Amino acid sequence: MIVLPAGLYSEMMAHCLRGLPEEACGLLGGHGDVAEVFYPAGNEARSARLYTVEPKAHLLADRDAEERGMAVVGVVHSHTHTEAYPSPIDVDQAVDPSWHYLIASFCRVMPSLRSYRIVGGAAEEEELRIVATMGGTGGLHG
Amino acid sequence: MTIIKVPAVLRTQTNGQSSVEVSARTVGEALRTLVDIYPGLRGQVVDGEGELHRFVNVYVNDDDVRYLAKLGTEIADGDTITILPAVAGGDGPVVRAG
Numbered sequence: 001m002i003v004l005p006a007g008l009y010s011e012m013m014a015h016c017l018r019g020l021p022e023e024a025c026g027l028l029g030g031h032g033d034v035a036e037v038f039y040p041a042g043n044e045a046r047s048a049r050l051y052t053v054e055p056k057a058h059l060l061a062d063r064d065a066e067e068r069g070m071a072v073v074g075v076v077h078s079h080t081h082t083e084a085y086p087s088p089i090d091v092d093q094a095v096d097p098s099w100h101y102l103i104a105s106f107c108r109v110m111p112s113l114r115s116y117r118i119v120g121g122a123a124e125e126e127e128l129r130i131v132a133t134m135g136g137t138g139g140l141h142g
Numbered sequence: 143m144t145i146i147k148v149p150a151v152l153r154t155q156t157n158g159q160s161s162v163e164v165s166a167r168t169v170g171e172a173l174r175t176l177v178d179i180y181p182g183l184r185g186q187v188v189d190g191e192g193e194l195h196r197f198v199n200v201y202v203n204d205d206d207v208r209y210l211a212k213l214g215t216e217i218a219d220g221d222t223i224t225i226l227p228a229v230a231g232g233d234g235p236v237v238r239a240g
Binding site: 023025027047049050051053055058059071077079081082086087089090093094095097098 | 149150151197199201204206208224226227228229230231232233
């Protein structure tokens with residue numbers, strides 16, 4: 001399960017919308033299953049089909065999370081043409097089995113968001129719980 | 143001495159250590175020393191060709207070594223080398239999650 005404060009959800013989806021027509025991406029900082037900060041990142045691949053989290057943004061997110069006593073606990077990216085299910089590329093390139101992998105889909109009129117754990121080459125959907133919050137999170141904006 | 147920061151995903155190979163101090167003149171030398179200390183990291187940071195593995199990014203302080211001299215990037219006493227996984231993916235043929 002991933003717990004996502006509503007403010008983070010808004011920031012994340014807005015970032016993905018701004019990225020259209022290309023895929024957008026960002027990282028989540030927090031503790032374990034609770035996301036507390038969203039770190040928007042540039043998509044170095046600059047593609048509607050692929051994403052690469054801009055390495056410098058990852059470095060800054062990692063450093064900021066550590067300074068706050070947190071860790072990077074997941075990554076979100078958008079699918080512009082397909083549903084919010086992991087592609088073979090997403091599964092193959094999943095970097096850390098402890099991370100949460102969130103996918104926002106914009107292939108329909110209404111966007112959707114799903115979260116997965118990807119372990120040993122297999123993706124399994126997990127519960128995504130959006131909880132009430134006040135305002136944003138103060139993450140880095142890149 | 144140079145501090146090498148190891149990402150969480152690789153700490154199973156470093157007995158849980160998140161940072162390791164080494165003495166080296168270049169990034170390549172520092173990473174080879176790291177692998178000598180923790181052989182489980184072999185092939186995970188530097189590939190079989192002796193090049194930086196494509197699934198990791200390595201920084202000296204704030205700078206990505208891909209834009210410097212890669213493994214030949216010189217380091218000074220007090221520098222910090224950070225290793226992070228390259229985070230990438232994207233859509234394509236859909237795989238239904240199980």
